[in-house]
Amino acid sequence: MSDTVGFTSQDSATRISMGNAITAEELASREDRASEEVARYALILGDDSLMLAQRLGHWISRAPELEEDVALANIALDLLGHARFLLTYAGSAWDKTEDDLAYFRDEEEFRSARLVEHENGDFGQTIARQLIFSFYAYALYSRLLASTDETLSAIADKALKEVDYHRDHAAQWLMRLGGGTEESHRRMQTGLDTVWTYIEELFIDVEPTTQLAEAGVAVLPSALRDEVLTQLSTIIEEAGLRVPQAKGAFGADRSGRYSEHRGFILAEMQVLAREHPGATW
């Protein structure tokens, strides 16, 4: 590409964030390929991050305060980064790129949980979803660090530092909204009650995760349940809110019984890429 057309900066325009330990591009160029099972596991984790990033991206320019536009964009960017690592790694098993997997899989081929597909709702509901997901993700990645799969361990190392900040962000807002005004307390409680029904799906053991967990490659979701629920209950009570007692909503196990929202999310996300199959962007 020509570098002589008078730009003040010659920096690459594809810088994503400062201090990236690994990049999706670097991952794609690695020799080691994921096995079929590891790839299917990486899709489960990657699809969660991708869907949530897509949801959070909608807040940019719509947040309650300019600092929150920045913060939510930051979180969305981190999650998109995780998705890119995981999808890139998954794709190595099938000679597919991250974009093949993100843009050219159909609805029933995604593995995301209903929680991350759930609508943003108001800011309280978004914070409720962030709270649950970031505590879950932190527990997950802190264990995945010890994975015998080096690539998964490296991804976990990178992601862990970021989801730690996401936890902090969600917890601080939980406190503010729980203890702020009567209205914020009510909305935060409603937000928690709304998304809480989808929490159990995060802890369901499905294949190939169970089998990979035995081999020390993956983290068994059910093993995270008590820790995450205890942490969430403590912090919700600390914020003066009530821990929802809703039973888990029936009917989802990441095997194709997905939310009504997924189709709309993908319709929007995939539309342009699918209008121009084979094109480079």
Add this chain to the structure above:
Amino acid sequence: MSAQKPHLQAVEPDAAQVTEDARVAADQARVGWERFQEIIADDKRIEPRDWMPDDYRKTLVRQVSQHAHSEIIGMQPEGNWISRAPSLKRKSVLMAKVQDEAGHGLYLYSAAETLGTSRDETYEQLYTGKAKYSSIFNYPARTWADVGAVGWLVDGAAITNQVPLCRASYGPYGRAMVRVCKEESFHQRQGWEILYTLSHGTQAQKQMAQDAVDRFYGPALQMFGPPDAESPNSQQSMAWNIKRFSNDVLRQRFVDMIVPQAEALGLTLPDPDLKWNEERGHYDYGELDWDEFFSVVKGDGPLNHQRLAHYRAARDNGAWVREAAAAYADKQAAAQQDAALLSA
């Protein structure tokens, strides 16, 4: 100050004191004015605590807040494409870019605060439609190529305008612009790269790129403001070292920059009068549609209403969150005070 509340009663002002106060104030203003003139003559920086003429302050508040508002409204046309970006890498870069714009808004609102204008006050002016922002953002970003054209042409015009502003006489503004310019040059390059990829892609992609450039070229040139003869505030701004070059000088500089860039893209610029003038050492360009420009500025552009409605909806929907954060902070402060009293 006495701990006791003073009795509220009308006090006859002491005429001698009033005269004395006025004399002191006039003295301070005279010394301040001389110092201000000196700083400007030496091409040094005015800082927030320095005395400055009211008009200088007003001019800066207007310019800095308009710039901040442009960053905020400017998040919309591109933000509109985050969910549909055609690759994950592009989605990532676009998100980072729109996030940068929010960051620029923050630096600039802070610079305006150092001039004594609170963020809430500045927000209010945008909310009520009293404040202006760059009218280019009232045009739609319809296609993915528009994201490229906005980066290349709109951010490119912005940089051309802003690089000299890094030397603006008002310190906080100049310093904010240094950071803004670094990021903007990255934005311009990503826009150009989007267009480069499209113009070297399929026929449909190339057409998409050409169409976007055709639509954004004229409005981008108008971002420098009206021709010099019709730009009433420019002279004073230049005398104050806020503005360093006139609108037409900057516009010419931009045209001279983008012509070779367009050639490298393999795209044409929609101006039949565009040609190299050997004598001037610059590109000549055709007359711009200033009627359209002024009607967009006055509120009749394609999306003025939509942009403002989007901004207002975000502010309205977030009001309860801001109230909660303020109430929570008050409660925390009160609790800390109580704790301090108890331990005393």
